[in-house]
Amino acid sequence: MSSSELTAGRHSRSPGDAGFNIQTPRVPTFLSLSLRKLRQFGFVSLLILAWQYISGVWLPAVDATLVTLLPPPSAVALAARDLIVSGELPAHLWASLQRELIAFAFALAAIPLGIAMGWWKWVNEQIDPLIETLRPIPPIAWIPLSILWFGIGDAQNQFIIFLGIFFPILINTVTGVKGIETNLIRAAQSLGASQWHILTRVVLRAALPQILTGIRVGFGFGWMALVAAELVGASSGLGFLINDARSVLRTDIILVGMLTIGFTGFLIDTLVRKLARRLLPWSLAATR
Amino acid sequence: MGTLIVDRVGKTYPGNKTGEQTVALDGVSFTVADNEFCALLGHSGCGKTTLLNLIAGFEQPGSGSITLDGVPVRRPGRERAVVFQDYALFPWLTVEGNIRFGLETQGRIAAGERQRIVDEHIRLVGLAGFERHLPHQLSGGMRQRVAIARALATDPQVLLLDEPFAALDAQNRLLMQDELARIWASETKTMLLVTHSIEEAIRLADRIVVLSRRPGRVRENIVVDLPRPRHEDSAGFIALRRHIRNLLNDEPADQLAVEAASVFPLA
Numbered sequence: 001m002s003s004s005e006l007t008a009g010r011h012s013r014s015p016g017d018a019g020f021n022i023q024t025p026r027v028p029t030f031l032s033l034s035l036r037k038l039r040q041f042g043f044v045s046l047l048i049l050a051w052q053y054i055s056g057v058w059l060p061a062v063d064a065t066l067v068t069l070l071p072p073p074s075a076v077a078l079a080a081r082d083l084i085v086s087g088e089l090p091a092h093l094w095a096s097l098q099r100e101l102i103a104f105a106f107a108l109a110a111i112p113l114g115i116a117m118g119w120w121k122w123v124n125e126q127i128d129p130l131i132e133t134l135r136p137i138p139p140i141a142w143i144p145l146s147i148l149w150f151g152i153g154d155a156q157n158q159f160i161i162f163l164g165i166f167f168p169i170l171i172n173t174v175t176g177v178k179g180i181e182t183n184l185i186r187a188a189q190s191l192g193a194s195q196w197h198i199l200t201r202v203v204l205r206a207a208l209p210q211i212l213t214g215i216r217v218g219f220g221f222g223w224m225a226l227v228a229a230e231l232v233g234a235s236s237g238l239g240f241l242i243n244d245a246r247s248v249l250r251t252d253i254i255l256v257g258m259l260t261i262g263f264t265g266f267l268i269d270t271l272v273r274k275l276a277r278r279l280l281p282w283s284l285a286a287t288r
Numbered sequence: 289m290g291t292l293i294v295d296r297v298g299k300t301y302p303g304n305k306t307g308e309q310t311v312a313l314d315g316v317s318f319t320v321a322d323n324e325f326c327a328l329l330g331h332s333g334c335g336k337t338t339l340l341n342l343i344a345g346f347e348q349p350g351s352g353s354i355t356l357d358g359v360p361v362r363r364p365g366r367e368r369a370v371v372f373q374d375y376a377l378f379p380w381l382t383v384e385g386n387i388r389f390g391l392e393t394q395g396r397i398a399a400g401e402r403q404r405i406v407d408e409h410i411r412l413v414g415l416a417g418f419e420r421h422l423p424h425q426l427s428g429g430m431r432q433r434v435a436i437a438r439a440l441a442t443d444p445q446v447l448l449l450d451e452p453f454a455a456l457d458a459q460n461r462l463l464m465q466d467e468l469a470r471i472w473a474s475e476t477k478t479m480l481l482v483t484h485s486i487e488e489a490i491r492l493a494d495r496i497v498v499l500s501r502r503p504g505r506v507r508e509n510i511v512v513d514l515p516r517p518r519h520e521d522s523a524g525f526i527a528l529r530r531h532i533r534n535l536l537n538d539e540p541a542d543q544l545a546v547e548a549a550s551v552f553p554l555a
Contacts (some may be wrong), residue, residue: 185377186346191390191442192366201389205380282379282422 016085114173172214176207290445290478335504
């Protein structure tokens with residue numbers, strides 16, 4: 001009996017057990033939960049196995065040099081181990097994360113700006129054309145100019161990431177502020193709240209779910225922009241790592257770098273989502 | 289104090305593209321005495337909510353004036369608290385936090401005193417034990433209790449209620465009407481209740497201002513002197529209900545009026 005059969009069996013039985021007895025719903029055990037989690041990796045495992053077969057058995061039989069272009073998962077895993085043990089991968093990852101975080105700190109300026117744009121019509125009128133023109137320019141298109149401005153290194157990289165994070169936060173903040181229920185503002189006014197009070201204690205709070213959505217999207221954009229920036233304008237970081245590996249034909253290192261970028265991006269997104277759920281239980285209840 | 293004077297108030301909204309204007313209110317005048325419970329009664333769309341918005345200061349009248357104790361109303365203010373139909377509670381604040389909100393905007397109240405006022409109003413609306421709940425964890429009736437407590441906590445001169453029980457089921461509506469009557473008896477505030485329910489108006493109000501269909505004009509200003517508590521099957525209640533029904537139905541019998549009469553049990 002395979003693990004997937006086991007979990008499927010458990011799953012099909014549980015509704016019957018719960019039945020009409022609301023007092024004692026079936027509490028999933030740790031084992032059944034982890035088995036169910038594992039099930040979703042079925043297809044991925046199959047792909048990895050196929051890849052292992054193609055790169056490990058089939059390609060060497062056809063043309064051994066081709067293996068260099070697509071090393072098998074086992075080789076990638078070995079390369080990952082070496083890179084972690086030597087401390088190289090953690091160092092590059094940290095360099096990239098640091099840039100992302102610093103850029104994020106600067107990009108938080110989008111929140112007050114977005115609130116101002118959403119709240120005062122005239123601010124929106126003046127700023128919006130500028131934003132709408134700058135926004136469609138991909139952060140990557142700023143790379144040549146930013147290298148001339150900042151040189152190669154952290155500042156240039158952070159600038160590119162900043163552009164990636166800033167606009168999603170700004171757009172979402174504006175949308176969030178404009179979408180606030182009129183009566184919430186009116187209630188605050190009737191309760192004697194000053195304009196400052198309303199902005200900080202009602203508008204900011206009410207727009208927070210949308211702002212967090214902006215932060216999530218922004219982090220994703222920023223992470224993508226980061227790697228692009230590091231490819232050409234850095235001497236450290238994950239982008240630098242994979243580009244550097246290319247020049248010495250270490251495809252296994254390239255793949256390790258790419259996978260690290262993917263996993264880290266996924267991890268950041270999960271973290272922000274979990275944080276949002278913890279901080280804003282009320283907004284979740286409202287949207288459900 | 290809390291004498292509210294509405295003097296020949298009119299409000300016209302610019303039309304859409306056709307340039308045709310909508311006259312929402314036309315020459316509305318009435319006075320609500322200090323500590324009086326007044327109901328504004330009319331069909332949906334007769335401008336009664338517009339009138340409440342003007343009194344609250346959310347909008348400005350096109351003509352006429354509104355004064356509270358002789359002071360013209362120009363903007364929203366703490367002396368005119370509002371209870372909204374959709375509650376308008378701050379969803380991120382607990383029951384306590386919502387009630388405390390209006391007190392925190394006034395810097396001069398000490399924290400201990402603040403807490404005492406919050407506790408007092410939680411007891412007043414019967415929500416002891418729910419202090420730390422968030423609004424989405426409460427039922428509609430309980431949310432409206434929070435909204436009433438929040439409005440009363442700042443000690444306003446007038447409480448403006450915009451169809452506060454319209455979203456509740458019949459059972460809860462009756463319960464909340466009794467609650468409101470009890471709260472009014474213990475707090476003695478000037479109350480202005482907007483409603484489209486004749487029964488609600490008669491059960492609660494000292495004075496019923498009946499508004500006509502658009503443009504909203506005062507159809508009749510009725511003083512209710514039935515003894516409290518008022519029972520729906522008492523002779524006085526029935527007679528007054530019939531009188532107001534006729535008032536509301538004795539209008540140009542356009543299709544809308546017929547429809548409204550079938551939606552709201554006025555006919």
